[in-house]
Amino acid sequence: MSALTRDANPPLTRSVEDYLKVIYHLSSQGGFATTCDIASRLEVAPPSVSGMVKRLSDTGLIEHVPYRGVQLTAQGRREALRMIRRHRILELFLTQQLGYDWDGVHAEAERLEHAVSDVLIERMASALGQPQYDPHGDPIPTAAGDIEEAELVPLSDAPVGAKLELRQVGTQDAARLRYLAEQGLTPGVLIVVSDRQPFNGPTAVSLAPSGDPRIVGRDLAQLLWCREVPVEDHGRPAA
Amino acid sequence: MSALTRDANPPLTRSVEDYLKVIYHLSSQGGFATTCDIASRLEVAPPSVSGMVKRLSDTGLIEHVPYRGVQLTAQGRREALRMIRRHRILELFLTQQLGYDWDGVHAEAERLEHAVSDVLIERMASALGQPQYDPHGDPIPTAAGDIEEAELVPLSDAPVGAKLELRQVGTQDAARLRYLAEQGLTPGVLIVVSDRQPFNGPTAVSLAPSGDPRIVGRDLAQLLWCREVPVEDHGRPAA
DNA sequence: TCAGTTTATTAGTATAAACTAAGTGCCGGT
DNA sequence: ACCGGCACTTAGTTTATACTAATAAACTGA
Numbered sequence: 001m002s003a004l005t006r007d008a009n010p011p012l013t014r015s016v017e018d019y020l021k022v023i024y025h026l027s028s029q030g031g032f033a034t035t036c037d038i039a040s041r042l043e044v045a046p047p048s049v050s051g052m053v054k055r056l057s058d059t060g061l062i063e064h065v066p067y068r069g070v071q072l073t074a075q076g077r078r079e080a081l082r083m084i085r086r087h088r089i090l091e092l093f094l095t096q097q098l099g100y101d102w103d104g105v106h107a108e109a110e111r112l113e114h115a116v117s118d119v120l121i122e123r124m125a126s127a128l129g130q131p132q133y134d135p136h137g138d139p140i141p142t143a144a145g146d147i148e149e150a151e152l153v154p155l156s157d158a159p160v161g162a163k164l165e166l167r168q169v170g171t172q173d174a175a176r177l178r179y180l181a182e183q184g185l186t187p188g189v190l191i192v193v194s195d196r197q198p199f200n201g202p203t204a205v206s207l208a209p210s211g212d213p214r215i216v217g218r219d220l221a222q223l224l225w226c227r228e229v230p231v232e233d234h235g236r237p238a239a
Numbered sequence: 240m241s242a243l244t245r246d247a248n249p250p251l252t253r254s255v256e257d258y259l260k261v262i263y264h265l266s267s268q269g270g271f272a273t274t275c276d277i278a279s280r281l282e283v284a285p286p287s288v289s290g291m292v293k294r295l296s297d298t299g300l301i302e303h304v305p306y307r308g309v310q311l312t313a314q315g316r317r318e319a320l321r322m323i324r325r326h327r328i329l330e331l332f333l334t335q336q337l338g339y340d341w342d343g344v345h346a347e348a349e350r351l352e353h354a355v356s357d358v359l360i361e362r363m364a365s366a367l368g369q370p371q372y373d374p375h376g377d378p379i380p381t382a383a384g385d386i387e388e389a390e391l392v393p394l395s396d397a398p399v400g401a402k403l404e405l406r407q408v409g410t411q412d413a414a415r416l417r418y419l420a421e422q423g424l425t426p427g428v429l430i431v432v433s434d435r436q437p438f439n440g441p442t443a444v445s446l447a448p449s450g451d452p453r454i455v456g457r458d459l460a461q462l463l464w465c466r467e468v469p470v471e472d473h474g475r476p477a478a
Numbered sequence: 479t480c481a482g483t484t485t486a487t488t489a490g491t492a493t494a495a496a497c498t499a500a501g502t503g504c505c506g507g508t
Numbered sequence: 509a510c511c512g513g514c515a516c517t518t519a520g521t522t523t524a525t526a527c528t529a530a531t532a533a534a535c536t537g538a
Contacts, residue, residue: 015525035486048526050487055524067486067533097336098362108356115354117347123337254495274516287496289517294494306503306516 014114016061017083018042019052023062023072024080032069081141086113086121088134088141093124095135105135118143136190137165137229153228155193155203156221162193163208164226176220183214185224253353255300256322257281258291262301262311263319271308320380325352325360327373327380332363334374344374357382375429376404376468392467394432394442395460401432402447403465415459422453424463 012020022041026033035053039046057064061076072080090109094100100108122143125131132148134140141147152167166189180186190208197203203221206213216224251259261280265272274292278285296303300315311319329348333339339347361382364370371387373379380386391406405428419425429447436442442460445452455463 013524036484044525045527046486047488047528051525054487094359098359098366100362104358108359111354111356112351115350117350119343120333120337120347123339127337252494275514283495284497285516286498286518290495293517 012079015052016056017079017114019049019056020061020072020076020080021083021087023070024077024084027069027071032065032071034069038070078145081145081147083113084147085141085143086116088138089121089124089128089131090116091134091136092128092131092140096128133230136188137227150227152225154222155191155205155216155224155226156218158193158203158226158228160193160196163229164191164193165189165229166191166224167227168225176223180220180224183216184212185214185216190229191226251318254291255295256318256353258288258295259300259311259315259319260322260326262309263316263323266308266310271304271310273308277309317384320384320386322352323386324380324382325355327377328360328363328367328370329355330373330375331367331370331379335367372469376402376466389466391464393461394430394444394455394463394465395457397432397442397465397467399432399435402468403430403432404428404468405430405463406466407464415462419459419463422455423451424453424455429468430465 019038019042022038023033026037026041035046035049038053039049042049053062053064053070056062056076057070060073061079062070062072064070087109090112091100091105094105094108125143132140139148139150150167155164155166158164166185166187168187184207185191191205191214192208193203194206194213195204200218202215202217204213204215258277258281261277262272265276265280274285274288277292278288281288292301292303292309295301295315296309299312300318301309301311303309326348329351330344333344333347364382371379378387378389389406394403394405397403405424405426407426423446424430430444430453431447432442433445433452434443439457441454441456443452443454
């Protein structure tokens with residue numbers, strides 16, 4: 001049972017795949033993913049993260065700076081993008097071919113992404129015509145592991161009429177974050193810019209599934225980094 | 240953490256689902272599934288089976304007669320049929336909609352059956368038009384848990400031209416079993432009856448994927464219980 | 479700068495599921 | 509009738525992954 005006799009490249013477990021994915025998301029825009037952020041994303045206690053972080057950095061998938069956080073190595077990034085490709089292709093397949101809607105699709109894909117083979121994913125991708133975007137408008141990494149990096153614009157600069165996905169909130173201020181959360185303005189939400197007042201005035205938006213209106217002042221709008229969502233129809237079902 | 244405070248009806252684990260499935264198959268034609276049979280089907284060691292058997296009979300999914308074997312309870316049977324429905328619908332979906340062939344499909348379905356939701360299975364079933372048979376010709380249990388019991392005929396009685404799945408070998412004799420295994424005549428194999436000599440003569444068959452011919456004498460042919468496979472095309476791909 | 483808070487880590491425990499090694503029960507043959 | 513071998517079970521260990529409780533490090537604000 002020495003370490004030398006063990007398989008040098010064992011398949012990743014479900015948990016490892018999940019950890020890599022959230023670390024990718026948390027560290028993609030710059031810096032480090034912290035223990036507590038990872039813990040809250042995975043709905044797990046911080047010590048569980050500490051334990052996994054140790055294992056992942058032992059196996060070379062992440063780099064860990066104690067009390068700072070972690071970042072993916074090239075290998076870890078490759079694996080994370082592989083999972084993201086699977087997830088997004090599954091979401092698109094389920095919506096386009098099986099009538100899933102937006103909300104239901106994420107949970108289903110979240111479970112399936114660990115079980116499907118690469119072969120199946122590529123067959124789904126072919127059936128879908130090698131798509132580039134998932135139903136949420138997020139880019140699908142290629143099988144080779146390349147991903148189109150979305151460039152982000154502050155809401156304050158987005159043109160009226162644009163459909164956007166809120167991606168990042170550029171502050172750590174708790175009061176602002178709390179207010180934004182109350183307004184439903186959290187990363188991942190889809191919004192449409194409905195109006196903007198002149199002379200650095202506020203931006204009016206509507207939240208995407210519900211159509212609820214919101215008015216966002218200039219200062220806050222500058223903190224809301226968004227990605228423009230391609231307007232093509234991705235097969236969102238009527239039902 | 241007393242037993243009383245725990246969830247009375249926790250979701251089944253992957254392993255439990257697999258155990259129930261093989262117990263169903265081993266005990267479906269009468270009697271008990273034995274520890275060693277279960278172990279060899281699941282490719283685990285017999286003590287692992289003993290441990291699981293204890294757990295499953297504690298939770299009321301099986302009944303265990305020590306040194307005899309196990310049988311499913313009504314609840315265990317329900318769960319087993321649920322998994323078999325999932326498996327067979329997945330196999331059919333993968334072959335019909337995604338160009339899988341016969342061989343590849345089983346392993347893929349084996350992994351997916353634990354991950355898909357009931358909703359997804361029913362959507363696939365709808366997309367396939369509520370099918371009754373999987374690509375191997377096996378009957379698909381209904382969502383309510385009913386399954387058409389296939390009636391078996393001995394190979395010696397099957398008509399020339401019939402396509403059959405070998406289901407059961409009606410002997411425990413080691414020499415015969417060894418010979419049959421050498422000939423590739425094991426449960427699950429597909430065969431076509433190509434000829435039969437008169438006056439209780441031997442039956443000529445060909446094995447299904449390969450087309451290899453075999454001649455089976457009358458006595459052996461009476462031991463080979465087969466199910467007739469519906470001849471409809473289930474989307475087996477050209478490639 | 480130091481006290482209090484937040485964040486991270488260590489230590490020890492639990493559960494699921496496998497394993498090996500060792501002991502027990504049953505059955506068939508002489 | 510008993511004895512050897514196979515099937516089965518028990519006991520104890522391993523690995524992965526979670527947990528709680530307690531400790532340590534880093535940050536923050538007056």
